[in-house]
Amino acid sequence: MSKRKTKQGLPPVEDETNSPLPTLESREGMSFADEIALCRETQDNPLNGDDLGTEIIQIKVDRPKKVHFFRVMPPPEGEGYLKVRMVNGAELSDVPKNWYVITASLVKALGEYGKTIKRFALVPTIDREGNIRVWPHSLVSEGQAESWFESRKRVIAEAIKGWVRFEANSHESRYTIIWARDQSLQPKWPLDLKYDDLITKAVGDHYVTDLNHPVIRSLRGDSLHSVEKEG
Secondary structure: OOOOHHHHHHOEEOOOEEEEOOHHHHOOOOHHHHHHHHHHHHHHOOOOOOOOOOOOOOOOEEEOOOOOOOOOEOOOOOOOEEEEEEEEEOOOOOOOOOEEEEEEHHHHHHHHHOOOOOEEEHHHHHHHHEEEEEEEEEEEOOOHHHHHHHHHHHHHHHHHOOOOEEEEOOOOEEEEEEOOOOOOOOOOOEEOHHHHHHHHOOOOEEOOOOOOOHHHHHHOOOOOOOOOOOO
C-alpha cells in the first residue's frame, strides 16, 4: 500500500479506510494545526464574502443561535469541511461546557469508551453582526430520524447562498428554513483568517491528546480528583 507525504513534516499516512491510525506516540507534541494537516491527508469531503471585516477576537464552537440569521462559509475548494472527532463538554460531568477535539488515535485507545465520540464537520457561520461561530455538524444520524440529518445539511447548503435561520418542525421531523427579507448585506469574514485558521482559533486549547485529560477521565468514569503522578 502506498503512503502519502503529510504537511509540516508529519509521519506518512496511509489511506484511512483500511490502515491503522497513527499511534499516540506519533502525535505527541502535535498542535491542532498539525492535526488539521494530518486530517487533510486522510479525509473525503463530508458535505458537498465580499466585504471583509477586522480581526476576530474570539470564535466559539457552537451552533448558530435560533433567533439570528446567519451565513455559512463555503468549504475550501477541493478539500471540503474538516472532519474531526469531538465531545461536547456540556454532556459530561465536572467538565467545562466546551467542545473538545479528540485525536483519532485516542478514540481508538479508548475502546468501548470511545464509541460515544462522534465525527463532525466543522462549519464556520457568521451572523449579521459579524459574530463567528464554528458549527459542529454531525456526520452521523444516530439517535435521530434521517430526515433531521438531511434537513440540517440542507440548512448549511442554503446558508452558503443567503441569510437564513431555522426552526425545528417536529410534525414533519425536519428543520424549516426561514430566509431574511433583506439579502443585500454581505458577510464580513475576516481578511486575515482563512478556513483552517478560523478552525484552529476556534478550537484553541480544547484539543485532547492525553488519556489523563479530564474529558477522557469523565468518559471512562474515572475519578476526576485523583490524577496519577509520574515517577
